[in-house]
Amino acid sequence: MPAQSIWTLLxxxxxxxxxxxxxxxxxxxxLALATLPIGLTIGFFVAFAxxxxxxxxxxxxxxxxxxxxxxxxxxxxFLFFFGMPLLLQYLVRxxxxxxxxxxNSFIAGMxxxxxxxxxxxxxxxxSAFRAIPKGQYEGGYAIGLSxxxxxxxxxLPQLLRIAFPGLENCWxxxxxxxxxxxxxxxxxxxxxxxxxxxxxxxxFLFYSVAALVFLVLAILSSIVTGYILRxxxxxxxx
Amino acid sequence: xxxxxxxxxxxxxxxxxxxxxxxxxxxALVGLWVLFGLGIVAYLVHAxxxxxxxxxxxxxxQGLGTxxxxxxISMVTxxxxxxxxxxxxxxxxxxLSGLAYCYVYFxxxxxxxVQTYLVYYGVGxxxxxxxxxxxxxxxxxxxYCGVFAFSLNTAxxxxxxxxxxxxxxxxxxxxxxxxxxxxxxxxxxxVIMPQAIIVALRPYGNELxxxxxxxxxxxxxxxxDLMGNAKLAYAKSFDIQAYIWVAIVxxxxxEILRHGVEWIExxxxxxxxx
Numbered sequence: 054m055p056a057q058s059i060w061t062l063l064x065x066x067x068x069x070x071x072x073x074x075x076x077x078x079x080x081x082x083x084l085a086l087a088t089l090p091i092g093l094t095i096g097f098f099v100a101f102a103x104x105x106x107x108x109x110x111x112x113x114x115x116x117x118x119x120x121x122x123x124x125x126x127x128x129x130x131f132l133f134f135f136g137m138p139l140l141l142q143y144l145v146r147x148x149x150x151x152x153x154x155x156x157n158s159f160i161a162g163m164x165x166x167x168x169x170x171x172x173x174x175x176x177x178x179x180s181a182f183r184a185i186p187k188g189q190y191e192g193g194y195a196i197g198l199s200x201x202x203x204x205x206x207x208x209l210p211q212l213l214r215i216a217f218p219g220l221e222n223c224w225x226x227x228x229x230x231x232x233x234x235x236x237x238x239x240x241x242x243x244x245x246x247x248x249x250x251x252x253x254x255x256x257f258l259f260y261s262v263a264a265l266v267f268l269v270l271a272i273l274s275s276i277v278t279g280y281i282l283r284x285x286x287x288x289x290x291x
Numbered sequence: 292x293x294x295x296x297x298x299x300x301x302x303x304x305x306x307x308x309x310x311x312x313x314x315x316x317x318x319a320l321v322g323l324w325v326l327f328g329l330g331i332v333a334y335l336v337h338a339x340x341x342x343x344x345x346x347x348x349x350x351x352x353q354g355l356g357t358x359x360x361x362x363x364i365s366m367v368t369x370x371x372x373x374x375x376x377x378x379x380x381x382x383x384x385x386x387l388s389g390l391a392y393c394y395v396y397f398x399x400x401x402x403x404x405v406q407t408y409l410v411y412y413g414v415g416x417x418x419x420x421x422x423x424x425x426x427x428x429x430x431x432x433x434x435y436c437g438v439f440a441f442s443l444n445t446a447x448x449x450x451x452x453x454x455x456x457x458x459x460x461x462x463x464x465x466x467x468x469x470x471x472x473x474x475x476x477x478x479x480x481x482v483i484m485p486q487a488i489i490v491a492l493r494p495y496g497n498e499l500x501x502x503x504x505x506x507x508x509x510x511x512x513x514x515x516d517l518m519g520n521a522k523l524a525y526a527k528s529f530d531i532q533a534y535i536w537v538a539i540v541x542x543x544x545x546e547i548l549r550h551g552v553e554w555i556e557x558x559x560x561x562x563x564x565x
Contacts, residue, residue: 260408
Protein backbone atom coordinates (compact mmCIF):
# COMPACT_ATOMS: atom_id res chain seq x y z
CA MET A 54 0.00 0.00 0.00
CA PRO A 55 2.63 2.65 0.86
CA ALA A 56 4.18 2.00 -2.55
CA GLN A 57 1.32 3.94 -4.12
CA SER A 58 2.28 7.54 -4.60
CA ILE A 59 0.05 10.36 -3.58
CA TRP A 60 -0.53 11.20 -7.23
CA THR A 61 -1.86 7.73 -7.98
CA LEU A 62 -4.19 8.00 -5.02
CA LEU A 63 -5.47 11.32 -6.22
CA UNK A 64 -5.82 10.27 -9.83
CA UNK A 65 -9.07 9.83 -11.69
CA UNK A 66 -10.02 6.21 -12.25
CA UNK A 67 -9.98 2.81 -10.59
CA UNK A 68 -6.72 3.39 -8.68
CA UNK A 69 -7.42 6.93 -7.64
CA UNK A 70 -10.11 8.45 -5.51
CA UNK A 71 -10.70 11.75 -7.28
CA UNK A 72 -13.76 10.47 -9.09
CA UNK A 73 -15.34 9.27 -5.82
CA UNK A 74 -14.68 12.57 -4.13
CA UNK A 75 -15.96 14.47 -7.16
CA UNK A 76 -19.24 12.54 -7.04
CA UNK A 77 -19.41 13.39 -3.34
CA UNK A 78 -18.91 17.05 -4.16
CA UNK A 79 -21.86 16.88 -6.56
CA UNK A 80 -24.01 15.41 -3.78
CA UNK A 81 -22.89 18.17 -1.40
CA UNK A 82 -23.77 20.85 -3.93
CA UNK A 83 -27.08 19.19 -4.78
CA LEU A 84 -28.02 18.95 -1.11
CA ALA A 85 -27.18 22.59 -0.44
CA LEU A 86 -28.98 23.79 -3.57
CA ALA A 87 -32.04 21.65 -2.84
CA THR A 88 -32.21 23.02 0.70
CA LEU A 89 -31.85 26.65 -0.30
CA PRO A 90 -35.29 27.39 -1.86
CA ILE A 91 -37.19 25.50 0.85
CA GLY A 92 -35.21 27.15 3.62
CA LEU A 93 -35.58 30.62 2.12
CA THR A 94 -39.34 30.20 1.72
CA ILE A 95 -39.91 28.93 5.25
CA GLY A 96 -37.53 31.53 6.63
CA PHE A 97 -39.38 34.32 4.85
CA PHE A 98 -42.75 33.21 6.18
CA VAL A 99 -41.43 32.75 9.71
CA ALA A 100 -40.04 36.30 9.63
CA PHE A 101 -43.31 37.52 8.13
CA ALA A 102 -45.22 35.88 10.99
CA UNK A 103 -42.85 37.42 13.55
CA UNK A 104 -43.63 40.96 12.54
CA UNK A 105 -47.40 40.54 12.43
CA UNK A 106 -49.62 42.20 15.03
CA UNK A 107 -51.34 38.91 15.85
CA UNK A 108 -49.62 37.60 19.02
CA UNK A 109 -50.40 33.92 18.36
CA UNK A 110 -48.58 34.04 15.01
CA UNK A 111 -45.55 35.63 16.65
CA UNK A 112 -45.59 33.03 19.39
CA UNK A 113 -45.68 30.15 16.91
CA UNK A 114 -42.80 31.65 14.91
CA UNK A 115 -40.76 32.31 18.05
CA UNK A 116 -41.15 28.72 19.20
CA UNK A 117 -39.95 27.59 15.78
CA UNK A 118 -36.74 29.62 15.86
CA UNK A 119 -36.07 28.90 19.53
CA UNK A 120 -36.28 25.16 18.96
CA UNK A 121 -34.29 24.91 15.77
CA UNK A 122 -31.63 27.42 16.74
CA UNK A 123 -31.33 25.94 20.20
CA UNK A 124 -30.87 22.31 19.22
CA UNK A 125 -27.47 21.20 17.97
CA UNK A 126 -27.63 20.41 14.26
CA UNK A 127 -26.46 16.88 14.92
CA UNK A 128 -29.20 16.22 17.50
CA UNK A 129 -31.87 17.51 15.13
CA UNK A 130 -30.48 15.30 12.39
CA PHE A 131 -30.42 12.17 14.56
CA LEU A 132 -33.84 12.86 16.04
CA PHE A 133 -35.22 13.22 12.58
CA PHE A 134 -33.32 10.39 10.98
CA PHE A 135 -34.19 7.86 13.67
CA GLY A 136 -37.43 9.34 14.98
CA MET A 137 -39.25 10.14 11.77
CA PRO A 138 -39.37 6.52 10.48
CA LEU A 139 -40.85 5.44 13.80
CA LEU A 140 -43.52 8.10 13.66
CA LEU A 141 -44.29 7.48 9.99
CA GLN A 142 -44.39 3.76 10.56
CA TYR A 143 -46.81 4.23 13.42
CA LEU A 144 -49.04 6.36 11.23
CA VAL A 145 -48.80 4.11 8.17
CA ARG A 146 -49.50 0.98 10.18
CA UNK A 147 -52.87 2.43 11.14
CA UNK A 148 -53.85 1.84 7.52
CA UNK A 149 -51.52 -0.82 6.29
CA UNK A 150 -50.17 -3.13 9.02
CA UNK A 151 -47.30 -4.59 6.97
CA UNK A 152 -45.76 -1.39 5.74
CA UNK A 153 -42.19 -0.49 6.57
CA UNK A 154 -40.82 2.98 6.25
CA UNK A 155 -37.29 3.97 5.44
CA UNK A 156 -36.06 7.51 5.39
CA ASN A 157 -33.68 8.40 2.61
CA SER A 158 -30.66 10.16 4.11
CA PHE A 159 -30.66 12.79 1.35
CA ILE A 160 -34.31 13.68 2.08
CA ALA A 161 -33.74 13.58 5.84
CA GLY A 162 -30.69 15.81 5.47
CA MET A 163 -32.59 18.16 3.21
CA UNK A 164 -35.47 18.53 5.66
CA UNK A 165 -33.23 19.00 8.70
CA UNK A 166 -30.98 21.51 6.92
CA UNK A 167 -34.07 23.40 5.72
CA UNK A 168 -35.36 23.65 9.28
CA UNK A 169 -32.01 24.94 10.56
CA UNK A 170 -31.33 27.23 7.58
CA UNK A 171 -34.83 28.71 7.74
CA UNK A 172 -34.61 29.52 11.43
CA UNK A 173 -31.36 31.43 10.86
CA UNK A 174 -32.60 33.02 7.65
CA UNK A 175 -35.77 34.17 9.41
CA UNK A 176 -33.66 36.31 11.75
CA UNK A 177 -31.98 37.92 8.74
CA UNK A 178 -35.33 38.53 7.04
CA UNK A 179 -36.78 39.91 10.26
CA SER A 180 -34.07 42.53 10.65
CA ALA A 181 -34.50 43.40 6.97
CA PHE A 182 -38.26 43.81 7.53
CA ARG A 183 -37.51 46.16 10.40
CA ALA A 184 -35.16 48.20 8.24
CA ILE A 185 -37.95 49.02 5.78
CA PRO A 186 -39.81 52.16 6.84
CA LYS A 187 -43.55 52.00 7.40
CA GLY A 188 -44.04 54.67 4.76
CA GLN A 189 -43.21 52.12 2.07
CA TYR A 190 -46.29 50.08 2.99
CA GLU A 191 -48.44 53.17 3.35
CA GLY A 192 -47.22 54.48 0.02
CA GLY A 193 -48.12 51.17 -1.60
CA TYR A 194 -51.63 51.23 -0.12
CA ALA A 195 -52.04 54.89 -1.03
CA ILE A 196 -51.60 54.23 -4.73
CA GLY A 197 -54.16 51.45 -4.54
CA LEU A 198 -52.04 48.33 -4.35
CA SER A 199 -53.44 45.44 -2.39
CA UNK A 200 -51.60 43.99 0.59
CA UNK A 201 -50.14 41.19 -1.51
CA UNK A 202 -49.17 43.51 -4.37
CA UNK A 203 -47.45 45.90 -1.95
CA UNK A 204 -45.49 42.99 -0.51
CA UNK A 205 -44.49 41.67 -3.91
CA UNK A 206 -43.80 44.87 -5.81
CA UNK A 207 -42.63 47.29 -3.13
CA UNK A 208 -41.36 45.46 -0.07
CA LEU A 209 -39.83 42.26 -1.42
CA PRO A 210 -37.31 43.87 -3.82
CA GLN A 211 -35.99 46.09 -1.05
CA LEU A 212 -36.10 43.28 1.47
CA LEU A 213 -33.94 40.99 -0.65
CA ARG A 214 -31.39 43.71 -1.20
CA ILE A 215 -31.11 44.43 2.54
CA ALA A 216 -31.14 40.76 3.54
CA PHE A 217 -28.64 39.60 0.94
CA PRO A 218 -25.37 39.90 2.92
CA GLY A 219 -26.95 38.11 5.89
CA LEU A 220 -28.34 35.40 3.67
CA GLU A 221 -24.89 34.93 2.18
CA ASN A 222 -23.62 34.04 5.66
CA CYS A 223 -26.52 31.63 6.11
CA TRP A 224 -25.64 30.02 2.79
CA UNK A 225 -22.01 29.56 3.83
CA UNK A 226 -23.00 27.90 7.08
CA UNK A 227 -25.50 25.73 5.19
CA UNK A 228 -22.67 24.62 2.93
CA UNK A 229 -20.63 23.65 5.96
CA UNK A 230 -23.55 21.97 7.69
CA UNK A 231 -24.06 19.62 4.75
CA UNK A 232 -20.96 17.79 5.98
CA UNK A 233 -22.95 16.66 9.04
CA UNK A 234 -25.22 14.54 6.87
CA UNK A 235 -22.21 12.32 6.23
CA UNK A 236 -22.77 10.76 9.67
CA UNK A 237 -26.08 9.28 8.52
CA UNK A 238 -24.31 7.66 5.56
CA UNK A 239 -25.03 10.08 2.79
CA UNK A 240 -22.24 9.67 0.25
CA UNK A 241 -21.20 13.31 0.12
CA UNK A 242 -17.72 14.85 0.09
CA UNK A 243 -16.68 14.12 3.63
CA UNK A 244 -18.13 10.62 3.63
CA UNK A 245 -16.31 9.65 0.44
CA UNK A 246 -13.09 11.23 1.64
CA UNK A 247 -13.48 9.26 4.86
CA UNK A 248 -13.90 6.00 2.95
CA UNK A 249 -10.81 6.80 0.91
CA UNK A 250 -8.92 7.63 4.10
CA UNK A 251 -9.86 4.36 5.74
CA UNK A 252 -9.04 2.22 2.71
CA UNK A 253 -5.71 3.84 1.83
CA UNK A 254 -4.63 4.81 5.39
CA UNK A 255 -3.78 8.27 4.07
CA UNK A 256 -6.16 10.05 6.44
CA PHE A 257 -4.40 13.38 6.51
CA LEU A 258 -4.27 13.59 2.73
CA PHE A 259 -7.93 12.82 2.13
CA TYR A 260 -9.34 14.93 4.95
CA SER A 261 -7.18 17.78 3.66
CA VAL A 262 -8.73 17.25 0.25
CA ALA A 263 -12.19 17.42 1.84
CA ALA A 264 -11.24 20.64 3.63
CA LEU A 265 -9.92 22.04 0.38
CA VAL A 266 -13.15 21.16 -1.40
CA PHE A 267 -15.18 23.09 1.17
CA LEU A 268 -12.78 26.02 0.94
CA VAL A 269 -13.11 26.09 -2.85
CA LEU A 270 -16.90 25.91 -2.58
CA ALA A 271 -16.82 28.83 -0.14
CA ILE A 272 -14.59 30.86 -2.48
CA LEU A 273 -16.79 30.04 -5.48
CA SER A 274 -19.90 31.11 -3.57
CA SER A 275 -18.34 34.38 -2.55
CA ILE A 276 -17.47 35.05 -6.20
CA VAL A 277 -21.05 34.31 -7.26
CA THR A 278 -22.61 36.31 -4.42
CA GLY A 279 -20.27 39.20 -5.17
CA TYR A 280 -21.52 39.17 -8.74
CA ILE A 281 -25.17 39.08 -7.61
CA LEU A 282 -24.54 41.85 -5.11
CA ARG A 283 -23.01 44.04 -7.81
CA UNK A 284 -25.96 43.50 -10.11
CA UNK A 285 -28.38 44.25 -7.26
CA UNK A 286 -26.46 47.43 -6.57
CA UNK A 287 -26.63 48.41 -10.24
CA UNK A 288 -30.35 47.90 -10.31
CA UNK A 289 -30.71 50.15 -7.31
CA UNK A 290 -28.63 52.88 -8.90
CA UNK A 291 -30.78 53.05 -12.01
CA UNK B 292 -78.82 64.58 21.39
CA UNK B 293 -77.11 65.78 18.23
CA UNK B 294 -74.00 66.74 20.20
CA UNK B 295 -73.61 63.33 21.77
CA UNK B 296 -74.23 61.74 18.37
CA UNK B 297 -71.49 63.85 16.78
CA UNK B 298 -69.07 62.74 19.49
CA UNK B 299 -70.09 59.15 18.96
CA UNK B 300 -69.32 59.47 15.26
CA UNK B 301 -65.91 61.00 15.89
CA UNK B 302 -64.77 58.05 17.97
CA UNK B 303 -62.28 55.79 16.28
CA UNK B 304 -63.76 52.55 15.02
CA UNK B 305 -63.74 49.75 17.59
CA UNK B 306 -60.78 47.41 17.55
CA UNK B 307 -61.60 44.58 15.20
CA UNK B 308 -62.01 41.44 17.29
CA UNK B 309 -63.41 38.25 15.92
CA UNK B 310 -61.45 35.92 13.71
CA UNK B 311 -59.37 37.54 10.98
CA UNK B 312 -57.37 35.14 8.87
CA UNK B 313 -54.06 35.88 10.65
CA UNK B 314 -55.58 34.88 13.98
CA UNK B 315 -56.99 31.62 12.64
CA UNK B 316 -53.61 30.69 11.14
CA UNK B 317 -51.81 31.78 14.32
CA UNK B 318 -54.05 29.76 16.61
CA ALA B 319 -53.75 26.77 14.30
CA LEU B 320 -49.94 26.96 14.34
CA VAL B 321 -49.75 27.44 18.10
CA GLY B 322 -52.19 24.55 18.43
CA LEU B 323 -49.87 22.46 16.27
CA TRP B 324 -46.92 23.27 18.54
CA VAL B 325 -48.98 22.48 21.65
CA LEU B 326 -50.05 19.21 20.08
CA PHE B 327 -46.43 18.44 19.20
CA GLY B 328 -45.26 19.23 22.73
CA LEU B 329 -48.07 17.17 24.27
CA GLY B 330 -47.22 14.36 21.88
CA ILE B 331 -43.62 14.30 23.08
CA VAL B 332 -44.66 14.49 26.75
CA ALA B 333 -47.21 11.73 26.18
CA TYR B 334 -44.59 9.64 24.44
CA LEU B 335 -42.09 10.12 27.25
CA VAL B 336 -44.74 9.22 29.85
CA HIS B 337 -45.87 6.26 27.81
CA ALA B 338 -42.32 5.07 27.20
CA UNK B 339 -41.24 5.82 30.77
CA UNK B 340 -38.76 3.19 31.65
CA UNK B 341 -37.30 3.40 35.15
CA UNK B 342 -34.54 1.01 34.23
CA UNK B 343 -33.51 3.10 31.21
CA UNK B 344 -33.48 6.19 33.35
CA UNK B 345 -31.55 4.61 36.18
CA UNK B 346 -28.95 3.26 33.81
CA UNK B 347 -28.40 6.26 31.56
CA UNK B 348 -29.21 9.34 33.67
CA UNK B 349 -25.82 9.25 35.47
CA UNK B 350 -24.11 8.76 32.11
CA UNK B 351 -25.94 11.79 30.74
CA UNK B 352 -24.86 13.87 33.71
CA GLN B 353 -21.29 12.77 33.22
CA GLY B 354 -21.63 13.56 29.51
CA LEU B 355 -22.93 17.01 30.38
CA GLY B 356 -19.79 17.52 32.46
CA THR B 357 -17.60 16.42 29.55
CA UNK B 358 -19.43 18.74 27.15
CA UNK B 359 -19.15 21.70 29.48
CA UNK B 360 -15.47 21.13 30.23
CA UNK B 361 -14.69 20.67 26.53
CA UNK B 362 -16.43 23.93 25.69
CA UNK B 363 -14.91 25.79 28.64
CA ILE B 364 -11.34 24.70 27.87
CA SER B 365 -11.77 25.40 24.16
CA MET B 366 -13.29 28.83 24.74
CA VAL B 367 -10.48 29.89 27.06
CA THR B 368 -7.69 28.47 24.86
CA UNK B 369 -9.39 29.97 21.83
CA UNK B 370 -9.58 33.36 23.55
CA UNK B 371 -5.84 33.26 24.25
CA UNK B 372 -5.05 32.12 20.70
CA UNK B 373 -7.34 34.76 19.23
CA UNK B 374 -5.20 37.59 20.61
CA UNK B 375 -2.24 37.13 18.22
CA UNK B 376 -4.62 36.36 15.35
CA UNK B 377 -6.63 39.53 15.95
CA UNK B 378 -3.36 41.47 16.28
CA UNK B 379 -2.22 40.03 12.96
CA UNK B 380 -5.52 40.89 11.27
CA UNK B 381 -5.22 44.52 12.38
CA UNK B 382 -1.51 44.92 11.77
CA UNK B 383 -0.23 46.98 8.86
CA UNK B 384 2.43 44.38 8.07
CA UNK B 385 1.27 42.69 4.84
CA UNK B 386 2.76 39.28 5.67
CA LEU B 387 1.37 39.21 9.19
CA SER B 388 -2.12 40.29 8.17
CA GLY B 389 -2.06 37.90 5.21
CA LEU B 390 -1.17 34.97 7.46
CA ALA B 391 -3.86 35.87 9.97
CA TYR B 392 -6.38 36.28 7.15
CA CYS B 393 -5.55 32.82 5.78
CA TYR B 394 -5.89 31.29 9.24
CA VAL B 395 -9.28 32.87 9.79
CA TYR B 396 -10.44 32.03 6.28
CA PHE B 397 -9.48 28.39 6.59
CA UNK B 398 -11.14 27.83 9.95
CA UNK B 399 -14.28 29.74 9.04
CA UNK B 400 -14.51 28.33 5.54
CA UNK B 401 -14.34 24.63 6.33
CA UNK B 402 -16.76 22.59 8.44
CA UNK B 403 -15.78 21.96 12.03
CA UNK B 404 -16.43 18.28 11.46
CA VAL B 405 -13.73 18.20 8.76
CA GLN B 406 -11.31 20.01 11.05
CA THR B 407 -12.02 17.57 13.86
CA TYR B 408 -11.44 14.60 11.54
CA LEU B 409 -8.29 16.24 10.23
CA VAL B 410 -6.91 16.43 13.76
CA TYR B 411 -8.13 13.12 15.13
CA TYR B 412 -7.70 10.83 12.13
CA GLY B 413 -5.36 12.94 10.00
CA VAL B 414 -2.73 14.03 12.51
CA GLY B 415 -3.29 10.79 14.39
CA UNK B 416 -2.13 8.83 11.34
CA UNK B 417 1.42 10.12 11.85
CA UNK B 418 1.82 7.93 14.88
CA UNK B 419 5.56 7.11 14.66
CA UNK B 420 6.51 10.73 14.10
CA UNK B 421 4.30 11.86 16.98
CA UNK B 422 5.81 9.22 19.22
CA UNK B 423 9.34 10.37 18.46
CA UNK B 424 8.54 13.97 19.38
CA UNK B 425 6.53 12.77 22.37
CA UNK B 426 3.14 14.17 21.47
CA UNK B 427 1.37 10.89 20.86
CA UNK B 428 -0.30 10.87 24.28
CA UNK B 429 -2.05 14.08 23.28
CA UNK B 430 -3.28 13.06 19.84
CA UNK B 431 -4.23 9.56 20.98
CA UNK B 432 -7.03 10.89 23.15
CA UNK B 433 -10.18 11.82 21.27
CA UNK B 434 -11.05 14.38 23.95
CA TYR B 435 -7.76 16.24 23.53
CA CYS B 436 -8.12 16.16 19.77
CA GLY B 437 -11.58 17.63 20.13
CA VAL B 438 -10.26 20.37 22.39
CA PHE B 439 -7.43 21.05 19.93
CA ALA B 440 -9.69 21.35 16.89
CA PHE B 441 -12.33 23.36 18.74
CA SER B 442 -9.75 25.77 20.17
CA LEU B 443 -8.25 26.48 16.76
CA ASN B 444 -11.72 26.90 15.28
CA THR B 445 -13.10 29.21 17.93
CA ALA B 446 -9.85 31.21 17.93
CA UNK B 447 -10.60 32.20 14.32
CA UNK B 448 -14.14 33.28 15.16
CA UNK B 449 -13.13 35.03 18.37
CA UNK B 450 -10.35 36.89 16.58
CA UNK B 451 -12.93 38.32 14.19
CA UNK B 452 -15.21 39.26 17.10
CA UNK B 453 -12.33 40.97 18.88
CA UNK B 454 -11.24 42.80 15.76
CA UNK B 455 -14.77 43.95 15.01
CA UNK B 456 -15.25 45.17 18.56
CA UNK B 457 -11.95 47.06 18.69
CA UNK B 458 -12.50 48.61 15.27
CA UNK B 459 -15.99 49.69 16.29
CA UNK B 460 -14.44 52.13 18.76
CA UNK B 461 -13.94 55.45 16.95
CA UNK B 462 -10.40 56.56 16.09
CA UNK B 463 -10.83 59.69 18.15
CA UNK B 464 -10.72 57.60 21.30
CA UNK B 465 -7.20 56.42 20.42
CA UNK B 466 -6.13 59.94 19.53
CA UNK B 467 -7.66 61.40 22.67
CA UNK B 468 -5.89 58.87 24.84
CA UNK B 469 -2.61 59.47 22.99
CA UNK B 470 -2.92 63.20 23.55
CA UNK B 471 -3.32 62.54 27.25
CA UNK B 472 -0.01 60.72 27.19
CA UNK B 473 -1.30 57.15 27.57
CA UNK B 474 0.73 54.61 25.68
CA UNK B 475 -0.88 52.04 23.41
CA UNK B 476 -1.33 49.24 25.92
CA UNK B 477 -2.78 51.60 28.51
CA UNK B 478 -5.13 53.04 25.93
CA UNK B 479 -6.28 49.59 24.96
CA UNK B 480 -6.87 48.54 28.54
CA UNK B 481 -8.38 51.69 29.99
CA VAL B 482 -10.13 53.35 27.07
CA ILE B 483 -10.79 50.96 24.21
CA MET B 484 -11.58 47.69 25.95
CA PRO B 485 -14.38 48.97 28.23
CA GLN B 486 -16.16 50.25 25.14
CA ALA B 487 -15.32 47.25 22.98
CA ILE B 488 -16.62 44.73 25.51
CA ILE B 489 -20.13 46.14 25.25
CA VAL B 490 -20.04 45.57 21.50
CA ALA B 491 -18.38 42.17 21.81
CA LEU B 492 -20.55 40.65 24.53
CA ARG B 493 -23.37 39.51 22.30
CA PRO B 494 -21.13 37.94 19.62
CA TYR B 495 -19.14 36.24 22.38
CA GLY B 496 -22.35 34.87 23.86
CA ASN B 497 -23.41 33.64 20.44
CA GLU B 498 -20.03 32.02 19.95
CA LEU B 499 -20.38 30.25 23.31
CA UNK B 500 -23.81 28.94 22.31
CA UNK B 501 -22.49 27.88 18.90
CA UNK B 502 -19.65 26.02 20.61
CA UNK B 503 -22.02 24.18 22.92
CA UNK B 504 -24.10 23.15 19.93
CA UNK B 505 -21.07 22.25 17.83
CA UNK B 506 -19.57 20.21 20.67
CA UNK B 507 -22.09 17.47 19.85
CA UNK B 508 -19.76 16.74 16.91
CA UNK B 509 -17.11 15.18 19.15
CA UNK B 510 -19.53 12.31 19.76
CA UNK B 511 -18.59 11.12 16.27
CA UNK B 512 -14.90 10.81 17.18
CA UNK B 513 -15.87 8.60 20.14
CA UNK B 514 -15.81 11.18 22.92
CA UNK B 515 -18.53 10.38 25.45
CA ASP B 516 -19.95 13.82 25.87
CA LEU B 517 -23.69 14.45 26.22
CA MET B 518 -24.35 13.47 22.62
CA GLY B 519 -21.90 10.59 22.79
CA ASN B 520 -23.77 9.10 25.71
CA ALA B 521 -27.05 9.55 23.89
CA LYS B 522 -25.59 7.72 20.90
CA LEU B 523 -24.40 4.93 23.16
CA ALA B 524 -27.77 4.69 24.91
CA TYR B 525 -29.55 4.57 21.55
CA ALA B 526 -27.18 1.95 20.18
CA LYS B 527 -27.81 -0.24 23.23
CA SER B 528 -31.55 0.22 23.64
CA PHE B 529 -32.87 1.34 20.22
CA ASP B 530 -35.06 3.68 22.20
CA ILE B 531 -35.65 7.04 20.56
CA GLN B 532 -36.15 8.69 23.95
CA ALA B 533 -32.35 8.63 24.24
CA TYR B 534 -32.25 11.43 21.67
CA ILE B 535 -35.36 13.19 22.95
CA TRP B 536 -33.86 13.56 26.42
CA VAL B 537 -30.57 14.83 25.05
CA ALA B 538 -32.42 17.34 22.87
CA ILE B 539 -34.26 18.64 25.92
CA VAL B 540 -31.01 19.00 27.88
CA UNK B 541 -29.31 20.91 25.03
CA UNK B 542 -32.33 23.14 24.53
CA UNK B 543 -32.50 24.03 28.24
CA UNK B 544 -28.74 24.66 28.35
CA UNK B 545 -28.82 26.95 25.33
CA GLU B 546 -31.85 28.86 26.57
CA ILE B 547 -30.27 29.43 30.00
CA LEU B 548 -27.11 30.75 28.35
CA ARG B 549 -29.04 32.93 25.93
CA HIS B 550 -31.06 34.56 28.69
CA GLY B 551 -27.93 34.88 30.84
CA VAL B 552 -26.13 36.78 28.09
CA GLU B 553 -29.16 39.02 27.60
CA TRP B 554 -29.26 39.73 31.34
CA ILE B 555 -25.56 40.64 31.43
CA GLU B 556 -26.00 42.84 28.39
CA UNK B 557 -28.86 44.69 30.06
CA UNK B 558 -26.72 45.20 33.15
CA UNK B 559 -23.62 46.56 31.41
CA UNK B 560 -25.52 48.87 29.07
CA UNK B 561 -27.61 50.34 31.86
CA UNK B 562 -25.77 53.67 31.56
CA UNK B 563 -26.66 53.92 27.87
CA UNK B 564 -30.42 53.67 28.47
CA UNK B 565 -32.44 56.84 28.74
